Amino acid sequence: xxxxxxxxxxxxxxxxxxxxxxxxxxxxxxxxxxxxxxxxxxxxxxxxxxxxxxxxxxxxxxxxxxxxxxxxxxxxxxxxxxxxxxxxxxxxxxxxxxxxxxxxxxxxxxxxxxxxxxxxxxxxxxxxxxxxxxxxxxxxxxxxxxxxxxxxxxxxxxxxxxxxxxxxxxxxxxxxxxxxxxxxxxxxxxxxxxxxxxxxxxxxxxxxxxxxxxxxxxxxxxxxxxxxxxxxxxxxxxxxxxxxxxxxxxxxxxxxxxxxxxxxxxxxxxxxxxxxxxxxxxxxxxxxxxxxxxxxxxxxxxxxxxxxxxxxxxxxxxxxxxxxxxxxxxxxxxxxxxxxxxxxxxxxxxxxxxxxxxxxxxxxxxxxxxxxxxxxxxxxxxxxxxxxxxxxxxxxxxxxxxxxxxxxxxxxxxxxxxxxxxxxxxxxxxxxxxxxxxxxxxxxxxxxxxxxxxxxxxxxxxxxxxxxxxxxxxxxxxxxxxxxxxxxxxxx
Numbered sequence: 003x004x005x006x007x008x009x010x011x012x013x014x015x016x017x018x019x020x021x022x023x024x025x026x027x028x029x030x031x032x033x034x035x036x037x038x039x040x041x042x043x044x045x046x047x048x049x050x051x052x053x054x055x056x057x058x059x060x061x062x063x064x065x066x067x068x069x070x071x072x073x074x075x076x077x078x079x080x081x082x083x084x085x086x087x088x089x090x091x092x093x094x095x096x097x098x099x100x101x102x103x104x105x106x107x108x109x110x111x112x113x114x115x116x117x118x119x120x121x122x123x124x125x126x127x128x129x130x131x132x133x134x135x136x137x138x139x140x141x142x143x144x145x146x147x148x149x150x151x152x153x154x155x156x157x158x159x160x161x162x163x164x165x166x167x168x169x170x171x172x173x174x175x176x177x178x179x180x181x182x183x184x185x186x187x188x189x190x191x192x193x194x195x196x197x198x199x200x201x202x203x204x205x206x207x208x209x210x211x212x213x214x215x216x217x218x219x220x221x222x223x224x225x226x227x228x229x230x231x232x233x234x235x236x237x238x239x240x241x242x243x244x245x246x247x248x249x250x251x252x253x254x255x256x257x258x259x260x261x262x263x264x265x266x267x268x269x270x271x272x273x274x275x276x277x278x279x280x281x282x283x284x285x286x287x288x289x290x291x292x293x294x295x296x297x298x299x300x301x302x303x304x305x306x307x308x309x310x311x312x313x314x315x316x317x318x319x320x321x322x323x324x325x326x327x328x329x330x331x332x333x334x335x336x337x338x339x340x341x342x343x344x345x346x347x348x349x350x351x352x353x354x355x356x357x358x359x360x361x362x363x364x365x366x367x368x369x370x371x372x373x374x375x376x377x378x379x380x381x382x383x384x385x386x387x388x389x390x391x392x393x394x395x396x397x398x399x400x401x402x403x404x405x406x407x408x409x410x411x412x413x414x415x416x417x418x419x420x421x422x423x424x425x426x427x428x429x430x431x432x433x434x435x436x437x438x439x440x441x442x443x444x445x446x447x448x449x450x451x452x453x454x455x456x457x458x459x460x461x462x463x464x465x466x467x468x469x470x471x472x473x474x475x476x477x478x479x480x481x482x483x484x485x486x487x488x489x490x491x492x493x494x
Contacts, residue, residue, distance in 0.1 A: 261458020
């Protein structure tokens with residue numbers, strides 16, 4: 003006989019989106035059960051391992067470029083005839099528009115509006131936010147972060163959950179397998195498995211899917227991203243627990259897809275390091291070469307914080323999914339350049355380009371030829387300014403380098419290997435501003451919510467420093483709405 007648990011709200015996932023949903027639902031009178039695939043000591047998904055920057059200029063306001071960046075990456079070539087109604091009230095949108103795979107202005111506006119209140123809500127649990135140092139030497143926007151990073155968010159909300167055991171129960175090492183519906187199409191709970199693949203059921207009036215993306219699922223990665231996904235790995239240990247069940251089960255139930263299924267948030271990391279986020283972001287001041295010792299991309303098309311994702315995805319498509327950042331002694335002219343390298347592994351160092359190539363197991367002749375061609379295309383050092391886009395570009399080179407192009411001829415020569423790490427996938431399900439999941443016809447699936455990586459909102463380019471924000475804002479929205487609309491629907 004299958005063991006069954008009865009509750010008001012089931013939350014799948016124990017990262018920022020799941021914990022925000024669970025705690026906010028409890029605050030609004032619901033009994034909650036949280037399912038977490040990981041053991042207790044590794045709870046928190048990706049949130050546990052991130053520094054959790056928020057794209058904000060104060061505790062009350064998002065950055066000045068927040069909505070602009072989302073608008074620039076709202077989807078593909080959107081049909082103006084189809085989306086013309088998006089300028090009107092959401093209630094009047096046709097169903098086709100509501101189910102369309104693009105970042106709704108209604109959703110983005112709600113995101114911006116609720117970011118400040120959500121941040122202040124988190125401070126009520128003892129979390130402090132500040133303008134903390136990050137790994138960008140220069141940056142194009144404003145960012146805040148919780149002191150203690152994402153782990154501080156997980157521990158603060160989990161501590162509250164554990165302080166109210168009659169209201170919130172967390173089931174560790176428990177994995178969702180499918181959603182339950184009643185005869186009217188309403189969500190009725192979920193099926194899951196625990197140790198020894200033993201099935202259990204959680205009966206509830208509402209379910210919040212907050213179980214992450216599919217960066218830990220090689221089958222889904224290959225299906226959506228292609229064969230080069232073989233070279234990817236999650237950026238931190240928490241990503242290995244994200245296997246895509248929340249997304250897949252919702253799609254199987256008829257949820258509308260949203261977000262860019264063919265893309266992901268990429269970070270350039272040192273493959274030799276086992277640390278979380280061992281980024282190497284110094285390459286814009288040097289060269290990137292592939293296994294053939296050839297350049298393949300403009301290393302400095304803009305500010306690194308706005309362009310590293312596109313550069314990193316190109317690294318994934320190089321032979322064996324690897325590249326090498328090559329620098330020389332002039333790196334010492336770049337103020338505080340070491341903050342841009344978070345790897346715990348030392349650089350490969352040599353006193354000649356040929357010796358560096360041999361240490362990297364590259365063809366010495368090819369690398370020397372690549373560097374010589376680059377040096378010949380540089381205009382010199384006049385006008386170099388590491389702290390802004392200086393326009394110091396190469397000429398007659400393919401591809402050209404747009405900024406910070408200086409010859410590499412001053413020993414010692416340094417190099418770091420770089421691969422593309424998968425922070426999180428973009429593809430998910432369509433939700434409205436209340437985090438309710440919509441079906442293919444643009445209608446709400448009653449009782450089903452999604453937050454964090456399960457909800458699709460990003461296309462082509464990640465709007466940086468918004469992922470934990472997204473989880474917190476829409477996790478909280480889902481918890482409140484689930485408690486008010488479903489969990490308490492039958493109470494007098």
